[in-house]
Amino acid sequence: MRWWAALKNPEMVLSMLSHNKRVQNDLNPAANPWRTQAPPKRLRWRPQLSFAASVVVIAWLVHPAFGNPAQVTNLFQPLSQPAQEIKEVSLLVLAICAAIFLIVVGLLVYAIVRFRHRPGDEASEPPQVYGSNQIELAWTVLPILIVFVLILVTSRTIADIQNRKPPPGAVQATVVGHQWWWEIRYPELGIVTANELHVPASTGNSRQPTFLKLQSADVAHSFWVPQLAGKTDLIPNRENRMWIEPTNPGIYLGNCAEYCGTQHARMLIRVVVQSPDEFDRWVRDQQQATSPATNAAEGRKAFLANSCINCHTIRGTSARGKFGPDLTHLMSRETLAAGVVPNTADNLRLWVRDPQKIKVGCLMPNMQMTDQEVDQLVAYLETLK
Ligand code: CUA
Numbered sequence: 337m338r339w340w341a342a343l344k345n346p347e348m349v350l351s352m353l354s355h356n357k358r359v360q361n362d363l364n365p366a367a368n369p370w371r372t373q374a375p376p377k378r379l380r381w382r383p384q385l386s387f388a389a390s391v392v393v394i395a396w397l398v399h400p401a402f403g404n405p406a407q408v409t410n411l412f413q414p415l416s417q418p419a420q421e422i423k424e425v426s427l428l429v430l431a432i433c434a435a436i437f438l439i440v441v442g443l444l445v446y447a448i449v450r451f452r453h454r455p456g457d458e459a460s461e462p463p464q465v466y467g468s469n470q471i472e473l474a475w476t477v478l479p480i481l482i483v484f485v486l487i488l489v490t491s492r493t494i495a496d497i498q499n500r501k502p503p504p505g506a507v508q509a510t511v512v513g514h515q516w517w518w519e520i521r522y523p524e525l526g527i528v529t530a531n532e533l534h535v536p537a538s539t540g541n542s543r544q545p546t547f548l549k550l551q552s553a554d555v556a557h558s559f560w561v562p563q564l565a566g567k568t569d570l571i572p573n574r575e576n577r578m579w580i581e582p583t584n585p586g587i588y589l590g591n592c593a594e595y596c597g598t599q600h601a602r603m604l605i606r607v608v609v610q611s612p613d614e615f616d617r618w619v620r621d622q623q624q625a626t627s628p629a630t631n632a633a634e635g636r637k638a639f640l641a642n643s644c645i646n647c648h649t650i651r652g653t654s655a656r657g658k659f660g661p662d663l664t665h666l667m668s669r670e671t672l673a674a675g676v677v678p679n680t681a682d683n684l685r686l687w688v689r690d691p692q693k694i695k696v697g698c699l700m701p702n703m704q705m706t707d708q709e710v711d712q713l714v715a716y717l718e719t720l721k
Contacts, residue, residue, distance in 0.1 A: 409561070409562045409563050409588065409589050409590070410562070410563065411423070411562045411563075413563060414562075414563055414564075415563045415564070415582055415583065415584050415586075415588070416563065416564040416565065416580050416581055416582035416583065416588075417545075417580070417581040418497045418500075418565050418566065418579070418580075418581075419562070419563055419564050419565050419566070419580075421493055421496065421497065422493065422497075422565075422566050424493075425489055425490060425493045428489060429486060429489075429490070432482060432485070432486065436482070497566075500545075500579055502545065502547045502579070503543060503545070505544070506544065506545050506546065506547050506579075507522070507535060507536060507544065507545075507546040507547070508522070508523065508524055508546075508547050508549070509521065509522050509533065509535075509546060509547075509548050509549070510522075510523060510548070510549040510550075510551065511533065511548050511549070511550050511551070511559060511570070512551045512552065512553050512570070513550070513551070513552040513553065513554075513556075513557030513559070513570035513592065513596070513603075514552075514553045514554060514659075515554050515555065515596060515597050515599070515699060516592070516596065516597065516598075516599035516600065516602065516603040516674055516695070516698065517530055517531055517603065517660075517661055517673070517674040518530060518531050518533075518559075518603070518605050518674065519553070519661065519662075520532070520533050522619075525619055525622075525623065526623055527619065527622040527623060528649070528662040528664070529622065529661075529662060529665065529668075529669070530661035530662060530669070530674075531604070531605065531606065531661070531669065531671065531674045531675060532605075532606045532607075532608055532669050532670065532671075533546075533605065533606070533607045533608065534608045534610060534615060534618050534619075535580065535582065535607060535608070535609055535610070535615070536609075536610060536611070536612045536615035536616075537582055537583055537584065537585050537609050537610065537611055537612070537615075538581045538582065538583050539583070539611075539612065542612065543581065544581070544612065545579050545580065545581035546579060546580055546581070547577065547578075547579045548568075548577065548578050548579065548580070549575050549576075549577055550568055550569070550570045550575065550576040550577065550578065551570060551574075551575055552570040552571055552572045552574075553572075554572065554596075555572065555596045555597065556569055556570065556571050556572070556594050556596065557569070557570040557592045557594050557596050557603070558570065558592060558593035558594035559578070559590070559592075559593075559605065560590050560591060560592070560593035561580075561588050561589070561590030561605060561607050562590065563588050564580045564582055564588055564590075564607060565578055565579070565580050566578075567593045567594075569594055570594075580607070582607070582609040584609065585609050585610055585611055585614070586609055587606055587607070587608055587609075588606070588607040588609065589604065589605070589606060589607075589675075590604070590605040590606075590607065591603065591604050591605065592604075592605070597697070598696065598697035599695055599696070599697055599698060602673070602674065602675070602676050602695060603674050603675075604671075604674050604675025604676070605674075605675070606670065606671070606675060618668075621665070621668065622664075622665055622668070625651045625652040625664070626650060626651065626652055626653075626664055626665070626719070626720055626721075631715075631719070632712070632715045632716035632718075632719050634712040634715075634716075635712035635713045635714070635715045635716025635717070636653075636716045638705075638709050638712050638713050638716070639653075639655065639713060639716055639717075640653060640654055640655060642703060642705075643703070644657075644703075645657055646659070647659040647660035647700070648660045648661065648662070648663045649662045649663065649664065650662075650663050650664050650720065651664040652664075659699070660699075660700060663717065663720055664720060665720060665721065666679075666717055666720040667679065667717070667718060667719075667720050667721045668721060672684065672687055672694070673687065673691070673694055673695045673698065676694060676695055677694055681714060681718060684714050684717055684718070685710055685711070685714050688703070688705070688710050688713055688714060688717075689702070689705065689710050690702045
């Protein structure tokens with residue numbers, strides 16, 4: 337029998353698939369009590385009801401994540417290469433998988449409805465067919481071809497993205513993952529900052545991609561800004577690379593995407609995409625050393641006298657610590673504690689008094705300062721523009 341003739345007679349395919357079980361059940365009717373006795377009515381709806389209940393519960397648990405669309409960065413709205421390229425290949429893969437899903441579920445529903453249990457079925461046996469080379473060949477070769485297509489398009493995209501060479505003039509930055517913040521260095525520009533990666537937008541004629549080197553100071557992290565690029569891990573003792581080429585100025589939100597400890601969920605990254613002119617202005621501002629704070633001398637003294645300097649750097653002072661974020665231009669950043677709270681004087685005061693209240697488990701301890709010291713210190717920090 338040709339394979340399409342077999343497909344026209346699904347009863348035959350089904351009996352091929354299930355004949356072993358069926359023979360067993362025939363020999364031992366007790367193994368399949370439903371064959372001789374319909375289930376009690378109230379039992380029949382139980383699986384459907386519990387499925388519906390699970391859907392409601394899961395939807396209820398998940399809905400807060402979608403409550404504020406402004407906070408959800410949409411994977412399907414890429415605004416940069418290589419995110420655009422990744423989206424295209426994802427859509428192709430999703431379409432192929434959706435087609436397979438629809439065919440399989442369609443056949444399944446057809447078989448369930450067409451061959452459901454009917455009164456009188458016990459008396460007769462459906463046709464018994466044992467094996468068909470054509471069918472077996474078809475359902476082996478077709479999936480191999482499909483998987484081959486998926487491998488080809490995916491590996492082409494991956495190679496395309498990974499082999500991209502930085503054009504002359506591309507911005508180079510190094511991102512170092514820490515528990516739980518991002519150190520950002522521009523070695524060629526002499527800039528060190530934290531948690532906010534500034535990059536120029538690529539405009540029509542002037543292509544300005546940014547190439548990133550990714551490192552980790554402690555455990556594995558993962559850099560992910562969904563609208564700009566795919567995820568790339570930051571692994572201790574290893575350097576990974578990635579690049580982005582956004583075209584629209586704006587702020588793009590991302591998050592650490594590899595569990596890295598207590599505050600993994602609040603290790604946020606902001607990518608600030610600026611027009612080339614604005615980016616140049618930002619670079620010039622960041623390159624300047626801070627001016628000696630004449631009106632916050634007390635706070636400056638308190639900062640330099642405390643163990644703040646063991647962890648933080650402020651260029652132009654004796655503070656050269658490397659464990660915490662560089663504070664040279666602290667006030668140029670929009671948030672504190674890797675995106676946890678806005679960088680305002682009030683939050684800065686709360687943070688300096690007891691960082692653990694804002695970010696439990698973070699590595700900055702409560703320095704046990706007096707109210708007066710906190711006020712002086714914050715006054716000094718506010719001069720670091
Ligand atoms: Cu860093 Cu998760």
